[in-house]
Amino acid sequence: MQPQQRRVSLSSGELTYFVAGEGRPLVYLHPAGGVHWTRVLEGLAESFTLHVPVMPGFDGTSAHGAVKSMPTLAKLIGEFIEKVVGGPCDVIGCSFGGCVALWLATERPDRVDHLVLECPAVFRPKGARPADAEALRKALYAHPEKLPADSKPAELEAANRRMPPHYRAPDDTDAELLAKTASIDKLTLILHGTADRTIPKESVQLLKSRLPRSYLVYIWDAAHAIEVDQPERVLAVLGSFLERSEGFIVNWGTLALDAG
Amino acid sequence: MKFSFFHLMPYTHLELESHDWPFPNRYFDPAKASALYRTYVESMIHAEACGFDWVGCNEHHFSPYGMMANCNLIGGALAYPTKRVKIAMIGNLVPLNNPIRIAEEYAMLDCMSGGRLVAGLMRGIPHEYLAYNIPPGESWERQREAVQLILKCWTEPEPFGWEGKHYQYRQVSIWPKPMQKPHPPLVISASNADSARFAAEMRATMGMVLLADLPSGKDCVRIYKETARVNGWEPAAENVLVGMHTCIAETDEEARRWMAHGLKYFDQVLMGGLQASQRIVLQKTRYFENEESRDRWKSRLDKRRTLTLDEAIERGTVLCGSPETVVAQIKRIHGELGHGVFNFTVKVGTLPDEVIRRGMELFRDRVHPHVRDL
Numbered sequence: 001m002q003p004q005q006r007r008v009s010l011s012s013g014e015l016t017y018f019v020a021g022e023g024r025p026l027v028y029l030h031p032a033g034g035v036h037w038t039r040v041l042e043g044l045a046e047s048f049t050l051h052v053p054v055m056p057g058f059d060g061t062s063a064h065g066a067v068k069s070m071p072t073l074a075k076l077i078g079e080f081i082e083k084v085v086g087g088p089c090d091v092i093g094c095s096f097g098g099c100v101a102l103w104l105a106t107e108r109p110d111r112v113d114h115l116v117l118e119c120p121a122v123f124r125p126k127g128a129r130p131a132d133a134e135a136l137r138k139a140l141y142a143h144p145e146k147l148p149a150d151s152k153p154a155e156l157e158a159a160n161r162r163m164p165p166h167y168r169a170p171d172d173t174d175a176e177l178l179a180k181t182a183s184i185d186k187l188t189l190i191l192h193g194t195a196d197r198t199i200p201k202e203s204v205q206l207l208k209s210r211l212p213r214s215y216l217v218y219i220w221d222a223a224h225a226i227e228v229d230q231p232e233r234v235l236a237v238l239g240s241f242l243e244r245s246e247g248f249i250v251n252w253g254t255l256a257l258d259a260g
Numbered sequence: 261m262k263f264s265f266f267h268l269m270p271y272t273h274l275e276l277e278s279h280d281w282p283f284p285n286r287y288f289d290p291a292k293a294s295a296l297y298r299t300y301v302e303s304m305i306h307a308e309a310c311g312f313d314w315v316g317c318n319e320h321h322f323s324p325y326g327m328m329a330n331c332n333l334i335g336g337a338l339a340y341p342t343k344r345v346k347i348a349m350i351g352n353l354v355p356l357n358n359p360i361r362i363a364e365e366y367a368m369l370d371c372m373s374g375g376r377l378v379a380g381l382m383r384g385i386p387h388e389y390l391a392y393n394i395p396p397g398e399s400w401e402r403q404r405e406a407v408q409l410i411l412k413c414w415t416e417p418e419p420f421g422w423e424g425k426h427y428q429y430r431q432v433s434i435w436p437k438p439m440q441k442p443h444p445p446l447v448i449s450a451s452n453a454d455s456a457r458f459a460a461e462m463r464a465t466m467g468m469v470l471l472a473d474l475p476s477g478k479d480c481v482r483i484y485k486e487t488a489r490v491n492g493w494e495p496a497a498e499n500v501l502v503g504m505h506t507c508i509a510e511t512d513e514e515a516r517r518w519m520a521h522g523l524k525y526f527d528q529v530l531m532g533g534l535q536a537s538q539r540i541v542l543q544k545t546r547y548f549e550n551e552e553s554r555d556r557w558k559s560r561l562d563k564r565r566t567l568t569l570d571e572a573i574e575r576g577t578v579l580c581g582s583p584e585t586v587v588a589q590i591k592r593i594h595g596e597l598g599h600g601v602f603n604f605t606v607k608v609g610t611l612p613d614e615v616i617r618r619g620m621e622l623f624r625d626r627v628h629p630h631v632r633d634l
Contacts, residue, residue: 217422220409249421249430
């Protein structure tokens with residue numbers, strides 16, 4: 001399923017986005033590495049109309065002068081949903097995108113239905129970040145052999161990874177976001193890899209404890225890049241949650257094949 | 261040195277003949293079993309007064325080898341009559357059971373015993389996989405995944421789900437949680453290189469039983485310690501458990517006579533049928549991840565089968581003799597392996613329970629005082 005690249009004019013500038021598939025609309029907010037068309041996105045596009053905005057400054061796009069913080073970035077995504085999707089929709093955010101998604105739920109709750117936070121990059125303790133590309137690769141993947149051969153050029157990856165600091169306060173422990181989290185009433189699924197060394201489990205445990213209507217599911221044998229390490233497991237949980245909402249906690253057995 | 265009083269709880273009322281596994285249960289007499297359970301549990305409770313630090317038992321299925329389909333029931337029976345000893349479940353066969361249930365039952369035992377549980381997370385011996393119809397080729401995958409899931413059950417502060425290869429749960433939040441924090445100490449069997457590495461990765465005490473010889477045990481300890489260091493921790497002596505058949509009597513001759521008597525039943529009846537079923541599993545499945553591990557296991561069993569009692573004592577794979585002899589044997593083996601927990605398998609086949617009781621008292625009075633500070 002080939003995603004189509006499109007553009008939309010928003011209040012602070014032009015935004016590039018991809019769209020693929022047919023079905024209920026679903027917005028996916030990419031990680032700090034930019035947009036990777038993973039097997040998870042391919043799988044989601046089989047059941048949903050998947051909208052993937054490229055956040056300003058990522059993947060060679062231009063930053064928007066008026067968008068310099070996480071709240072303003074979240075508001076921009078809210079505007080994108082309003083203009084492109086229409087009504088509120090389910091939103092998935094992956095890592096950095098998970099942080100944006102959480103801000104979106106606080107700044108534009110009217111644009112969000114179900115929320116999925118894949119290894120969200122929030123509430124991280126201060127400390128050392130991977131020193132170089134190789135250290136980053138080790139931190140991101142439990143199974144680097146599963147990485148697709150057509151990964152992005154290193155320069156583009158590096159440029160992408162310079163963007164999160166552009167949007168975040170110097171202290172990225174997200175104290176302001178943490179204070180707002182308890183007011184989010186969206187049904188939320190948090191996913192975290194059992195071998196994630198980028199976002200410690202304590203961060204997602206804290207998030208889980210603050211989000212009143214949330215589920216936390218660990219993806220076995222996955223590091224931070226859960227979509228690369230274990231795409232089938234991620235898809236199984238995502239599909240069930242987005243299809244059945246709270247009912248995803250039930251084992252539907254053979255009825256799951258046709259229970260709709 | 262800590263000492264563990266370990267019981268297999270065998271069924272001992274059978275003729276001296278072997279049967280293929282599973283052993284037909286038409287030979288099972290519940291009234292006799294009832295009396296055996298009482299005798300065995302009373303022995304284990306008495307072990308505390310004899311200076312033992314742990315009392316232990318384990319899980320087996322479908323044979324008179326051990327009457328503990330769920331050893332946690334025995335753990336429950338030991339929790340209240342004892343006050344000091346560790347309740348060592350060594351242990352539940354993790355790949356065969358629901359990991360959540362293991363986490364729950366172990367947490368119960370830890371709370372019931374006031375934080376005295378030692379949590380054995382075992383992979384089991386090959387034929388056990390036939391009992392619960394679990395593919396032996398999946399044993400390692402299941403073991404690795406289930407152990408981490410159990411640790412999550414004990415340590416997660418919030419309800420959580422688990423999406424794995426063999427286990428999927430949407431909402432887990434066990435009640436009770438263990439009393440010991442962050443969780444009870446673990447024991448994982450480590451009788452070959454693969455399992456020794458896994459035990460070290462999990463920061464568990466390594467357990468070695470049924471050693472073929474001391475050099476192979478020494479090799480496993482080396483691999484375990486090397487792996488632990490790579491994983492950022494330094495094992496203490498108490499992180500190495502060595503288990504052996506044990507018989508202590510007034511004289512060497514008496515101990516050897518009783519051990520030989522018990523071993524005859526152990527080898528012919530209790531182990532007889534198991535060997536056939538284990539051979540099938542080993543030949544037809546990928547229970548072991550590589551040929552080397554499989555060959556080592558087979559070689560270990562063959563060595564043990566062909567050894568005479570005298571040879572086993574000489575090799576340091578059995579503790580047997582007068583108190584003074586056993587003290588010397590313990591010191592010798594400790595000198596070789598540097599372990600901190602010695603696990604005595606006391607009920608070897610039909611070794612009489614009154615002989616075991618007398619041996620426990622000899623241990624208390626004439627063995628323990630000389631080896632407890634090793």
